[in-house]
Amino acid sequence: MPNSLETALADLFRLTDIQKQALSKIGIKTADDLLRYLPSRYTRASSIKAIKDISDGDTVAVEGKIISLEAKKTFQKRLRITEARIADQSGEITAVWFHQPYISKQLAKDDLVRLEGKVSVRNGKFFISNPVYEKIGQLFLAESVAGSFLPVYPATRGVSSRWLQFHILKTYEILRKLSDREAFMDPVPEEILARYNLPSLQTAIRAAHWPKTEKENEGARKRLAFDEIFFIQLSRMQERMRLEETASLPIPTDKKALDAFMASLPFSFTKTQEKVFKAITADISKKTPMARLLEGDVGSGKTVIAAGAVALATNAGFQATYMAPTEILARQHFDTFSKLLGTPFRKIGLLTSSEALVYPSKAFGGKPAHISKAQLFKWLESGEVAVLIGTHALLSEKVRFRHLAFIVVDEQHRFGVKQRMRLAKSKSRDHEYNPHFLSMTATPIPRTLALTVFGDLDLSVLDELPPGRSPIITEVLLKPKDRSWDFARSELEAGRQAYIICPRIDEGDDERKSVKKEYERMSKEIFPEFKSAMLHGKMTPRDKEKTLTDFRDNKIQILVATSVVEVGIDVPNATIMIVEGADRFGLAQLHQLRGRIGRGIHQSYFYAICESSAQTTLARLRALKNAKNGFELAERDLELRGPGELTGKNQWGLSDIGMEALKNIKMVEAARTEARSLLERDRELDIHPMLAKAVHQMQSGYHFE
16 A cells, blocks of 8 residues: 555556656656656646536536437437537536537547537536537546646656646545655654745645645745755765765875976966965865865866876875866876876876876887786786876776875766766775865856755866966857858968867758768868868777877868867867857857867857757857856856756756756755754764655765766
C-alpha cells in the first residue's frame, strides 16, 4: 500500500513500458518526483464547468463520461442525428449532432470526452447542439483540489499533458487520504517556514498544481524553489565542512622560486591577478585543503595563475595535476606548462585517451617525447613526473601519484562534482592527505548560481583584462551578410586570420550551415586566394593538432569550424570571427567563441549572423553585443529569458523551478544562511532525519555539470 512521497509510481498505478521510459527521461520515478513536476502554464478553470452549474444560453465546456450513445433518425423530419448522454460527478447533459452519423463510430459508450458548445433547455433538460468534442482519456476535475486555474504540463513522447493531469491528481488524492504524518511529511523545519512565510509541503503541492489565486500559486512555487536551493546548499556545505576536517600537504610560498617564475613571464600580473594569486598562495600554505573556484572572463589570465601555484607545489617537492575538458586544450596547456616549468629535474606529462607525452625528451631536450602510458604511470607513481596535464583520462584507476598536493580543473562544470571528487581521492600514496583544489571557469555564471551549485568552494573573480587588449567589437547581422565578408577580406589582406563557425559538421535537411559546405564556399568561391581548413569533432586528434598548429603558424588563414574551438585555443593573430546561425548557439557558447579572438595587440571583430528575426532572439543577441564582460552577460541573460542556454538546467542539474529561483538573490542568500546555521548545530543532520533523507535523494539525482 503506498504510504509516502517516496512510493514508486509503479506501486501507484500500472505503467506501460513507453510511459516508464518517458517518465524516466524527465526524471520521474516516485510520487514525490511526479508531484514536483510543475505546470508550464495554467488555463482558467472557469472554462470547464460542472454540469450542475450550467444555465440556459451559456457557452461552456464540460467534461464527462458517455453513458449512452445512439445514431438514429428523428420521427417527424427523418433527420439523421447522433445523440449521447454525458455525465460528470454532478449531473448529466445530452449532446446532439445533426447530419453527423459518423460521430457514433468515432465515440463509444464509456469514453471520456470534453464538449464545447451552447447550452439549450428542452422539456426541462439541458442539451448542447453540435458541440465540438475531444476524447480526453481521463477526467480531470476533483472537488478536493479544484481551484481557479487548471494545469498544463510540459509533455514528452509517451506521456501527454492530459495523462500528467490525471495521474498527478490521482497521486495527490491517494496520499491526501492518508494522515499528513504518513504522506506529506515536511523535511524543512517549521521555524524556517515560519521565518520566510512559506506554506507547508502539502499546501505548496496543492497550490502549485491547482491554485485558487495567482498569489497562492506564487507562494507555492516560492516554497518548492526554496526547497531545491536549500537542499543543494546543505549538500555543498556539508561537503565543505567535511573537507575542512581533513589535512592537506602545506605548500610554502618560496619567494626565490616565485620570483624566478614571475621573471620568466613576458608580462606582469594585473592588480586583480595579484590579488587572486595572493589568496590562492595563502590557502595552499595551510594544513587544510583549499577549495576555490576561479571565475574569469575569457583571456583574463587564469591559466598563468594556476601555473604559478603549480610551480610552488613542485618546488616544494610535491606533484600537481591539471584536468582540461578537451584534448586540444590539454595539449595546449601541456605546451604552455612545458615552456614555463619544464626542466630535466621537473618533468611535465600529458595524458589523453589517444596519447601520452613527457617533456623534456631525454634524446631531444627541447622537445616532448611520446612514451607508453604504462611508462608514464610508472614515472608518476615514482614522482619523476612532477606535473600531469590531461583530459578525463586522468580519472583512470591506473593514474597514481607519489605526493599529489595540488589539483586544477578547468571548466569544472563539464566534468561534474563526482568526477572531480574521484580525481581528488585515491590518487596519491599519501592517503591521509587531501590535495588542494582549484576549479577554473570562463563560462559566465550568475552570482546566484555560483553561490548555489559551487557553494562548497570559495569564489575568486578575475574581471580585469591584461593591458593592451581592446574590447572586441561585436555586430549582430541578419541575412544578407556581405558586409561581414567584405570586412573579413580587409583583415585577411592585412595579414590577419579568421574563424568561420558553423552549427553542424555535415549538411542536413534544414538550413543550418555546415562546416563542410562552408569550407567549400570559402576555398572556392568567397576567399579562393587564402588558405582555408576545417576543424571539427570527427577529426582524429592528430589531424586536429596539425590543423591548429598550421593555423597558429599562419599557414592557414581561415579556419572553418564547429564550436570545438570554443575553449582555450589561443591564436593572437586571429582578429575576426563570423558565426553562422548564431541564434542556434547558447549565449555562453557565443561568449566563449568570441574569446578566441582579441588575444593579441590588434583590434578584433565578432559577427553574429542571425537567421531569425524574432524580437526575443535579437534581444538576446544584442545582450551579447552590449554586455561589457561575461559576468554582466550572465546576469542579463538570466533577466531576459530565464536560465536558458547560458545556465541551462541540463548543464547544472537544476529543475526549471530551481533555475527560476536563481533570479531571486534574496532567496538564495536566505537558503545559504539557513543551511549554514542549521549545519553548525547539526553537522550530519542527525536531529533532522527527514531533511537528511531529502538531501541524500537530491545528491543521488543531481549531477551539477
